[in-house]
Amino acid sequence: MDQAIGTMAGAILPAVLQITEQLAVTVGIAAAATVVGLMLFSWITRRFLIICPPNKLLVLSGRRRATEDGRSVGYRVVAGGRAWRVPVIETAGFMDMTTIPIYVAVQNAYSKNSIPLEVHAIANVKLASDPRIVMNAVERFLGRDRAEIQRVAKETLEGALRGTLARMTPEEVNEDRLKFAAEISDEVEEDLEKLGLQVDTLKIQSVSDEKEYLDSIGRVRIAEAIKRAEIAESNARNEANKEAANAKALGDVAQEQAQKAILQKQNELRRIRAELEAQAESEEKKAVAAGEAARATAEQELQRIRSELEQIRLQADVVIPWEAKKSQQEYEARAQAAPIAENGRAVGEALKLIADTWRAAGPDAKEIFLIQQLDQILADVAARLRHVAIDDVQVLDAGDGRALPRLVSGYPAMVAAVLEELRASTGVDVPAILGRRLEAAAGRAPAPAGGAR
Template identity: 25%
Template sequence: MLTMLNIIWLTLGGIILLFLLIGGGIGYFILKKHYRTASSNQALIITGPKLGNPDSDPRIFEDENGRSLKIIRGGGVRLRLFQTCTPVDLNSFQIKLTTPKVYTAQGVPVIADAITSVKIADSLIGIANYAEQFLGKKRHEIEEEVSKVLGTNLRAILSKLSVEEINNDRESFNQQVQEIAQKELDNMGFKITSFGLDDLRDADEENGYLDNLGRPRIAEIRKKAEMAESDAEKETRIYKAKNDQEAQDEENKRLTVIAESKKEKDVKEAQIKEETERARAKAEQSYELEKARLSQQVKEEEMKIQFIERQRQVELELEEQKRRKALADSNAYDIKAKAEAEADKARIDGETKALIEKQKGLAEATVIRERGRAEAEAKELMAQAMEKYGEAAILEMFMDMLPKYAREVAQPLSKIEGMKVIDMGGTESSGATKITSNVTKTMLGLQESLKESTGMDLKAMLESFVSRGNVNNFDNLKTEIAVSGEEEDGEEKLQEPVIGEEKQDK
């Protein structure tokens, strides 16, 4: 029961927490939507109901018709229900003005170019006037209306002044235009921050009024100059008529003075020319001397350089000879050391080979000596056996040994499970005959080995024994040998198989 209550309470708590989170999110969204901030170059214009009391809040403006709005400069504001907020840019903007043909107070057609900077007024009423007339309009539309107002006032001031007044005192002209235009711009909510006349030129370039502004003064001065020139010419003629002789005398004197002056001039020029030529020749001679001296210095320096280079080459050659000598000494030492090493190696190799050959010869001599000794002992034993038993006993032992030897030779053939003999025809023996022939040849090799090792020719012994007619007495001989053998010691009986084994091994 308690568990169910806990679950119910936890569920209710979760639902309440969820609603609180949703409510907080909605509240934050509403607050963010209704809260506005203004930067330093902006103003917020708030319109709608319940803006506040204009008497207690200086940010609220109310006109004579009862319409009101709130203007926020910096900071932020929370909008109430059904209130709207419009940001206004307070940055200044520049307008270039060019008037059409305008006639000045003297009737001179001119064209003026001006540049002005305008911004929204800083005062509460100025921002209110701007909001009333331009809020919602685009930038180029606002600039067009302001340009028309400024252009109209610029033309008005141009028509009231003469060209001289405008051109000679542009500062006063700019101030007049700014004062008269600002009155209209105040009603529009704008403020002129600067105004300047950029250019003033003739509308008709053929007239050239501005270019001819100084011509009257120039003409007056020219007139006075011509009059003075005429008076001087008149006086000259009068004096000339009265004093022709004096003038002629004065002319002659003048010519004489001119001739003397020319003579002095020519003499002076000749002297100057002579001095100039002398100075030039001296300078050329000095130049040639200096040139020769410098050339001699250059040659001396070149000879010094060549001497230094030659000395350096000699030093380099000496160093090269030392290096080559050191290299030759080093190579000679290397060659000598290498030759000594190779000689030592050859000597050691020779001694080693000689020692090996010596040991090998000793071993071979020992083997030959032991082999000869064994063969001599075998022959001695064979001679003793021959002396004791005779040829018949030896033949009997070989005859007993041959079946055993034949059995050992044929033993590998007994391990063959199956054999196929193929007769290829021809005059030679068949396959089966070759098998028995191979066994017989193997056994015949025994008597050859026995002959080489012991010197006993089994074939010759058999032929000699048979030729003497001892074939029929062979059994009796075997019996006698056996009987005589029984009378010998046990050691003498054991010598026969030993002799046989030694002969077999041989």
Template identity: 25%
Template sequence: MDLLSNGITLILIVAVAVLVLFLIVFITKYKTVGPDEALIVSGSYLGRKNVFTDEGGKKVKIVRGGGTFVMPVFQQSSPLSLLSSKLEVRTPEIYTEQGVPVTADGTAIIKIGGSISEIATAAEQFLGKTTQERENEAIEVVEGHLRAILGSMTVEEIYKNRDKFSQEVQGVATQDLSKMGLVIVSFTLKEVRDNNGYLDALGKPRIAQVKRDADVAEAEATKETRMKRAEAEKEATRAELERKTEIAEAEKQNQLKVAEYRSEQETAKAVADQAYDLESARAKQEVIEQQMQVQIIEREKQIELEEREIKRRERQYDAEVKKKADADRYAIEQAAAAQKSQEYAEAEANQYRIETLAKAEAEQVRVQGIAKADSERAQGTAAAEVIKLQGLAEAEAKRKIAEAYDLYGQAAMLDMIVSMLPEYAKQVAAPMGNIDSITVVDTGSSESNGGANKVSGYATNLMATAQESLKATTGLDIRELLENFSGKGNVKNSIEDLTSAVKSQKPVEVVEVDTTDKEEVVE
């Protein structure tokens, strides 16, 4: 048991020691940098984030404003400052484009670029060097380009356009400094000098011009001063005269004012005397008005009291009437409710009675309907049987007639026509039977068809023309048929029947008028 406890204790001690050792290693190997520094990590197992690879395949890890763990044995790290540096650039005498020797002083602000490639380039160039060494190398580059720019420009261009000069120096130097991982933040030309007085000579014409302008301006100022002084004296004299005139005018006005004040004083005294009387009368009038106002107020209060009394009586009356009306309304409502209950009970009784009667009548109607339907059904069956028998009889008769027509042919047809003639003659002569009297005007003609004879011949003529019409429309010639079958008894009987029908018509009263002797003949 003791051995087991000792083993566990030993294991715990070893684990704690390993953990402490790991923490110590982690703390000592975890490197951090501020925002103005960059940590350059080289070696193996750099990962992929913030890793720069050059053309030769060499890798370096760059950490800005953060931290990273530097693996022991496999990696090493070095900080690189990203702070800017101020460079004081001075050149010896440089001949300009015109051959004038000048010297120039300038100030440049440089720093390591912010991109990974620029930091990697600067680390390759300056890692392990001091800041002063880095600044010296940069000064040499900037001075070289400054001398080149001075030699390509005139003194006037350098003197008059310093901004352009600074921009050209900065633009040319940036290309070489970028190869070192540096960038120019700004460049300023401080001073341009020459030992031969060229710059002084450039300023002398301007200085002389300025002096001349100053002398002219001074003379103009003196002239203007004298003119202003004379004008001021003139104005002072005129002002003095005007002042004396104003004093005299003021004295005159003063005297007039004194006289006017005295007149106004006397007038005011008279007005005051009159005003006293007016004020006394006005005071009396106001007293009377106040008294009348008091009476008006008293009268208004009295009217108000009377109105309140009237309203009180009205409310009392309304209360009494309302109580009575409420009692009457309650009694009416109770009576209406009782009547409503009674009417409702009566309505329910009537409804029950009506429903009972309606059910009985409906049952009676249903029974009667069933009986009537049975009766009508029997009658319909009998009528249908009768119609059926009549149809069969008519069909049989027509069949017999058709067989007779087929058997007898033209003789049967002639028999039908002859049988029809009496009825036809009757219908033709029927209009003549409806005539009560006819007046005939005779011109004295002796022809047999004139006068009254012509009237009686209307029927026979119509019968004669009817045969022609029948022949034209149907192709049947009755005359020919009669001549061919004149010996048969049925034709003879038909002719006799036709003659009897014509004779049996009502005689017609004919009045004949003779135009020769103006006599009226009645037949």
């Protein structure tokens, strides 16, 4: 069996090796064909795929094609992007679409008023972006350099500039340069479209003339402006003088009115001050009169108190001792008339009666003794009141009318204060003693006729 297997393996192995060799050859051929295909595609792409930058125009010439307006042309235009060129049949060309600066200067170009002017301007021209117009540039400038395009555009702009100047006055050209540039652009637009070009910008740099016509216009206008400025300055100065005069007049009037107002206020202040002084003097006089009246009332009250005290003193010094002495004399007479044995008893009775009399007086005995000294006490009170001097009195009333009565009531209050000091220092209550004495005197006095009080 092993021999049979070895025989089979020996027969199969050469076939496998042969198949492997054929497969390797096939893979190598396929790889080589792929590489060759890629290289061929890359070469074809680089050769026939054309990339156009955005600032250039690609023109493929060779095959005829119909345009939008029905014309048949032998080229096609690509503005930026890419396009395939048909080998052998088409050729490729580029045109530059960047701007071309053109300096335009014309001399002795006559304006509308036949004044020769010299104008300098700068323009930026480029190929048109419109596909219909750019074909004109392709037909006229393909393969020509930028200098040729610049020359043609400059000559066209100079012609348009001279044509525009012929329709405008020097004043219009010099004063409104934007309008002048717009007129030139409108004038040259149609001509440039025929060339496949367009104007991006056009600026007028200067306008002058050899006859100094514009300078004379400027001098006249400057003179007019100076004249108007002088007139305006004179008018302004006159207006300022008028305003100053009016302001001064108004200021004088205002000052006079202010002086009048000040005088009025001063007069009113004097009047109010006089009224206040008169009122204060009147109140002062009233206060002085009230003080004098209060002092007189206090003196009268003091005299009344002196009279009452004098009556009480007389009663204590004369009446009571006289009554006691009378009783004593009666008892002495009885004693003298009685036997000698009765003398002692009579004397004892007399002494007892005297003792009973003083005992009956009770606390009044002490008061009676002190009342005998009231002359000196009241003299001292009057002396203290005489020392109170009132010169000027200013009364300030709170609006309730009580200030003056309070001032008048001060004098009796002073007497009461002095008597209160006497009571506090000696224990003698003069008003109380006088009250009790008066009540006692009223009790002993006979009733008036008719029982009327």
